[in-house]
Amino acid sequence: MLLLIPLLPFLGYLVNVFLGRRLSKSVSGGVACLAMLGSFGIGVVQFWALLGRAPHARMIEQTVYAWITAGDLQIPFTLRFDPLGALMVLVVTGIGFLIHVYSLAYMHEETDWEYARYFSYLNLFAAFMLLLVLAANFPLMFVGWEGVGLCSYLLIGFWYKKQSAADAGKKAFVVNRIGDFAFIIGMALAFREFGTLDFREIAFQATGLAPEAAFGLISLMTLLFFIGATGKSAQIPLYTWLPDAMEGPTPVSALIHAATMVTAGVYMIGRNAELFSLAPITMQTVAVVGIATALLAGTIGLLQNDIKRVLAYSTVSQLGYMFLAMGVGAFTAGIFHLYTHAFFKALMFLGSGAVIHALHGEQDMRKMGGLKPHLPLTYWTFLAGTVAIAGVPGFSGFFSKDEILFRTFLGGHRVLYAVGIATALLTAIYMFRLVHMTFHGEARFATVPDGGHGHGAVPHGHDAHGHGGSHGGHVHDAPPAMAFALVVLAIGAVVAGYVGLPPAIGHLVGVDNKIEAFLGPSFHPATYQWTEGGAHGASTVTVEHSAEAQVPEGGHDAAAGAAHGEDHTALEWSLMGVSTAAALGGILIATFFFLWRRDRADALAAALPGVHRLLQNKYYVDELYDAALIQPIKRVSETALWKGVDATVIDGTVNGVGTLVRGSASLLRLLQTGSVRAYAASVFAGVLLVLAYYLAR
Amino acid sequence: MPSLNHFLVLSAVLFAIGTAGVFLRRNLITILLSIEIMLNAVNLTFIAAGRHLGSVEGQIVVFFVMTVAAAEAAVGLAIVIALFRQRETLNPDAFTSLKW
Numbered sequence: 001m002l003l004l005i006p007l008l009p010f011l012g013y014l015v016n017v018f019l020g021r022r023l024s025k026s027v028s029g030g031v032a033c034l035a036m037l038g039s040f041g042i043g044v045v046q047f048w049a050l051l052g053r054a055p056h057a058r059m060i061e062q063t064v065y066a067w068i069t070a071g072d073l074q075i076p077f078t079l080r081f082d083p084l085g086a087l088m089v090l091v092v093t094g095i096g097f098l099i100h101v102y103s104l105a106y107m108h109e110e111t112d113w114e115y116a117r118y119f120s121y122l123n124l125f126a127a128f129m130l131l132l133v134l135a136a137n138f139p140l141m142f143v144g145w146e147g148v149g150l151c152s153y154l155l156i157g158f159w160y161k162k163q164s165a166a167d168a169g170k171k172a173f174v175v176n177r178i179g180d181f182a183f184i185i186g187m188a189l190a191f192r193e194f195g196t197l198d199f200r201e202i203a204f205q206a207t208g209l210a211p212e213a214a215f216g217l218i219s220l221m222t223l224l225f226f227i228g229a230t231g232k233s234a235q236i237p238l239y240t241w242l243p244d245a246m247e248g249p250t251p252v253s254a255l256i257h258a259a260t261m262v263t264a265g266v267y268m269i270g271r272n273a274e275l276f277s278l279a280p281i282t283m284q285t286v287a288v289v290g291i292a293t294a295l296l297a298g299t300i301g302l303l304q305n306d307i308k309r310v311l312a313y314s315t316v317s318q319l320g321y322m323f324l325a326m327g328v329g330a331f332t333a334g335i336f337h338l339y340t341h342a343f344f345k346a347l348m349f350l351g352s353g354a355v356i357h358a359l360h361g362e363q364d365m366r367k368m369g370g371l372k373p374h375l376p377l378t379y380w381t382f383l384a385g386t387v388a389i390a391g392v393p394g395f396s397g398f399f400s401k402d403e404i405l406f407r408t409f410l411g412g413h414r415v416l417y418a419v420g421i422a423t424a425l426l427t428a429i430y431m432f433r434l435v436h437m438t439f440h441g442e443a444r445f446a447t448v449p450d451g452g453h454g455h456g457a458v459p460h461g462h463d464a465h466g467h468g469g470s471h472g473g474h475v476h477d478a479p480p481a482m483a484f485a486l487v488v489l490a491i492g493a494v495v496a497g498y499v500g501l502p503p504a505i506g507h508l509v510g511v512d513n514k515i516e517a518f519l520g521p522s523f524h525p526a527t528y529q530w531t532e533g534g535a536h537g538a539s540t541v542t543v544e545h546s547a548e549a550q551v552p553e554g555g556h557d558a559a560a561g562a563a564h565g566e567d568h569t570a571l572e573w574s575l576m577g578v579s580t581a582a583a584l585g586g587i588l589i590a591t592f593f594f595l596w597r598r599d600r601a602d603a604l605a606a607a608l609p610g611v612h613r614l615l616q617n618k619y620y621v622d623e624l625y626d627a628a629l630i631q632p633i634k635r636v637s638e639t640a641l642w643k644g645v646d647a648t649v650i651d652g653t654v655n656g657v658g659t660l661v662r663g664s665a666s667l668l669r670l671l672q673t674g675s676v677r678a679y680a681a682s683v684f685a686g687v688l689l690v691l692a693y694y695l696a697r
Numbered sequence: 698m699p700s701l702n703h704f705l706v707l708s709a710v711l712f713a714i715g716t717a718g719v720f721l722r723r724n725l726i727t728i729l730l731s732i733e734i735m736l737n738a739v740n741l742t743f744i745a746a747g748r749h750l751g752s753v754e755g756q757i758v759v760f761f762v763m764t765v766a767a768a769e770a771a772v773g774l775a776i777v778i779a780l781f782r783q784r785e786t787l788n789p790d791a792f793t794s795l796k797w
Contacts, residue, residue, distance in 0.1 A: 673793065674794060677720065680719060680720070
């Protein structure tokens, strides 16, 4: 049953990739959507099955076959469905399905084959991501890990005839490869240390160990895993691929940013929570890198003019929050933010897609403005996402972000907390800047939005302008398929947070933090009293460990446990107040600068030319990498490797062998005289020699 | 009663005659005949050795050699005829065009 979850999208991929040329758009799109819907349905069924069990028995496992068996190394193809996996599966399939539906309309202008190709990649992407989140051991997860990397390459470079798109795809692939390399080394270390690569078994062994005081093997291992995560989840120093990934079709951006791919790193750390908890140095690094990324991306996002790039940097920034949460040990809060973020980020990307769609491919916010009356549905849904991400109380982003900041504060990380609040302020500013520049103010777009017909002069440059012929060049709101996805996601963006009410509010209304109770056991797998499928051999260990694990659980979750205490309620309220102030303050600042007094924004930019240029050029990080890494590598490749090694050594060897053979052959061929008698003579001489040898012996 | 050595000496002589014929004569048919002499010299060795050792295998091998010799003669003569039709000569030195 579990196998079907990744298998259905994979089958959809096979259908579209092999039969796509012959299928009409409705069939290929329908197959892809149904595959996702089916997989979502199975996910929901399994989720209910999980909910029906006791909290510490919530695990479903399926071993499909023994994948790798080599000496001590036993790697079964095992899928495991626990609360963390369940949440991820529901996010990937649920949001993935909505993105599929949205794409039906968005990609409609492509040819049949391109359309099928698009949906096949999309399905493959989902299949690999599902494999990643369901995998029960590192190597299997790595298959999904690499798979999503491949699919991101294919989808970012979907319009491969466009040079920038092809480059962006390549960049994503190469940058990810750096992280993957570290991940592989980490896996090797883990196998050396624990003798197994199964997450649960590693967690069992990890529970018995004391946290490393100094930098040791586990710190190194987790640090390597974290480098892998920075590649996938776009953190410093490997975040540069994500903004460039905007070259792909907009729904793909939504898929990469919300449901799949970038969440993989956060998920991976959550999956190995026990292991990471053993390495305080790594945790510290994770938290610092996370918040630094959040701040850096937030500041860059302030000055981007491409609507999708702003969203891209906001994703990087929000991922930074998730890593902050992971780093301070608030795993539940991190995954909770991942989950709410999936809703509002998918919503905003799809909303921006609707705007781009309406404006025929225009992505520059300076050429938008005043779109609110023309795109009411897009506007209202987008606004829901924006207030959610900005952290306005009552919307999903508020609950998750506040939870992270609260836990950070409670963990004693005051500096991180302060930076977190500053980033929250930045988030509100750049998001509302986006809204104001796009939807409010005066209209700056080229098309006359009068709803009339026959604007033939409008360039239909947008590759994915998907719409029937009924509309001319005027601005039109999202077609039904797109509207459906937007509305569902908007509802999600508003209400998704209520599963994780902060304790202070929860006490008032008498509702627990449901998501914490649900996810909690996932981060301490040793507490599972789970015996189904005893072939695993770990069941006895389970019982053994669970007894002692109950004790340290309290210690592990010191912050979580204390958070339920009454004494923090006042603190919680005040911190919530700070967050709210940051969100509302940010909105106010954005409204002031970008709606009421645009001249002030320009004046501010003129007053700080250095800062302005630095931010506009994204801190010159791309240029820095280019100068520090790419150019030297290119130069070494060209002079030493190409002209030195390749041209002289390798070519020399090959040509030398050729010359040698030809030279010796030109001598040896003289033996072939053509005379039968000469041949007979040499045979005779040979016989004599052999004979002489045997006689003389 | 001749001993094994007698037979061996005789076959060696025959073999030497055949070899000399192969190298010294300039006629393809004679060369083929010389090869036959060599083969029969070998046959003689087999028979003699077989008899000396009291085994029948020597004779068995001889039958094989005779069969091969017959086939060889048939093929060889056919080639000789074909060559003669080409060049109007049987001198092996005339057929050296198959070289570097």
